[in-house]
Amino acid sequence: MTRIAVTGRTGQVVSALIERAAATGVDILPIGRPEFDLENAAAGLNAIAALAPDLVISAAAYTGVDKAESEAERAFAANRDGPAALAGLTARLGIPIIHISTDYVFDGRKAGPDLDSDAPGPLGVYGRSKLAGEQAVQAANPDHAILRTAWVYSPFRANFLRTMLRLGAERSLVRVVDDQIGAPTSALDMADAILRVAANLRAHRADSRMRGVFHLTGSGWGSWADFAEHIFASASARGRPPVAVERIPTSQYPTPAHRPANSRLDTSRIRAVHGVEMPQWRPSATQVVDRLLAGDNSEISQGGRA
Template identity: 45%
Template sequence: MKILVTGSSGQLARELGLALADRADVVNLGRAQLDLSHPEPLRQRVRAEAPDLLINAAAHTAVDQAEREPEAAFALNATAPGLLAEAAADLGIPLVHYSTDYVFDGEKAGAYGEEDPTHPLGVYGRSKLAGERAIQSVGGEHLILRTSWVYALHGRNFLLTMQRLLQERDELRVVDDQVGAPTWAGSIAQATARLVDGWQAGNRHWGLYHLSCAGETSWFGFASAIAERLKAEGKRCAHLVPIPSSEYPTPARRPLNSRLDCGKLARDWQVRLPDWRDALDACLADTRPRG
C-alpha cells in the first residue's frame, strides 16, 4: 500500500511517517515537491504518485499570523483541502484531513460534538471550517478529524516553548481560563494508523470526527505538568502564575472551551486516544529519530 502525506516539515506529518512506516510505503511531500496553491500541478503530482490513500497534514497553523494574512490562511486551510479532495475522488481513494477545535466559539458549557453549531472566532478557525466544507462538497470518501492543542518534540508548539521559558525565567504567567485537551501529534498519528487498519479491514464510516486526548486541563495546567516533569529531571523551573485571558491579549481570540467529545470515533472506529497526561509522558519518553 502507498500513502501520500502532505506537509512533510510539520510536526504531524513527521509523526505520521513514523506511525505508518510498518504499514505502507509512505511518501511525505512538502511545499517544494507539492505546491498546494496551484490546482493542475497538484492534481498531476497526486496522479503521478498514484497512492492508495491521501493524508493532508499540511496547514497554516499560526493562529495570530492568520489574522494578518487571511489570504494565505484560506489558501492552505480551505482551498488546498478542496483540491486534494478532488484529486482523491478522481483516483477513487480516501482522503484523511485534520481540522481544529477553533471552528467553535468556546461558549458551550460541555464538550463539543460533531453536530454542534460552528462559530469560529477568527481567521484560522474560519479557514479550517471552510476546508472542512470544501472536502464535504466534493462528496468523495473522507475522514475529517478535528483535534486540539497539538504539540510534539519538534516544530513550534506550546510544549517546546514552555520547556524553554520555564528554564529561562524566574516567573511565568500562563492563561488558566481556556480549557481543552493537549494532544500529542504522535497520539494523532497512532490513531490515524489504527483508522487505516480499520479501513483496510472494511470499515467505511466516512465523515467528520473529533479526535483529541482524553481528560481536560487549562494552558496553566498543561504548563504545570511540563514543569513537574522538568523538576523531576532536576532542572530549574520558573514559578508559574495563573492569569485570565484578559491579561494576555492576542490578535486572534481563542475559544475558552475547546473540549471535544470523541465518543463517535470510539463507536464507529473503535479508536480512542489516551489521557493527555499519559500522552505527554509518552511524548517526552519518545527517542525515535525524526529526520
C-alpha cells in the same frame, strides 16, 4: 504495502506518522514544496497522483492563527482551496482522504464538550478558513474522514510543550493563561489513531459510518496553565530546576485573534466507530518531555498553539 501520501514534509503530524508507521506495513509518502504548495495546490496534483497512493492525508495547513486576521486570502487559499483540490483528486483516483481540522471551527462558548454534530461558529479568519476546508472536502469526495483536533504537541517542530521547556530553562516563573480549557494532544498518539482510521476506511469501503466528521484529542482536560505545570513537573523529575506557573486570564495575554475559551471536543464517536481510544494527556506529555530531555535536546524552540 499501503501507500499513504501526506501533505507537508516536516510538520508535527507527518513526522509522527513517519515514525509510527515504520513497523506497520504502511509507507508514508510526505509531499510538500516545491512539488506541492498548499497555497497553489492545483499545480501540484500531478505530483501526488504520481505517487500512486492508496489514501491521502491532508495534514498541511496555514496555522498562523493571529497572522490570518491580516492574511485572509492566504489562509483561505491554503485551508480551503488546497483541501478542495486534494479531495477532488482523491475522488478522481477513487481513494479516501483524511483531512485534519481544528477546534477553532467552534466558538468555545458551549458549557460542555463540542460534539462532532454541533453547529460550528468560528471566531476568526483561521477558524473560518478551516471550516471552509472541511466543507470543501465533504463536497468533493464522500469517501472522507475529517478529524478535528486541538492543542497538538510533540517532540517535533514548534509547539507549546517545547516552548515551555525552553522558557523553563530560562526562568523560574512563567505566566500562562488559565481560562482556556482543552485537551493537549500528542501528535504521536494522533498518528496511531490516524493509521487506524486509514485502515478502516480502506477495509470498509461500503460502510458509511466510517466516513464523516470525528473529534480526535487526548483524553482528559485542563487549562494551558495546567498543561504548563505538568510539563514543568515532568521536567523537574528529570533534574530540571522547578518552575512556578502564574495563572493569568486571557485578558492579560491579548492576541489579534480570539481563542475559544472551551476547546473540549467529545471523542465518543471516533471511539465507537473506529475503535480509537486516545491515551490520557498527562502520561503522553510526560513521555514527550522525557524523550526531549533524555536526548539533551538543545534546539527546543519557540512554539505555539496548534
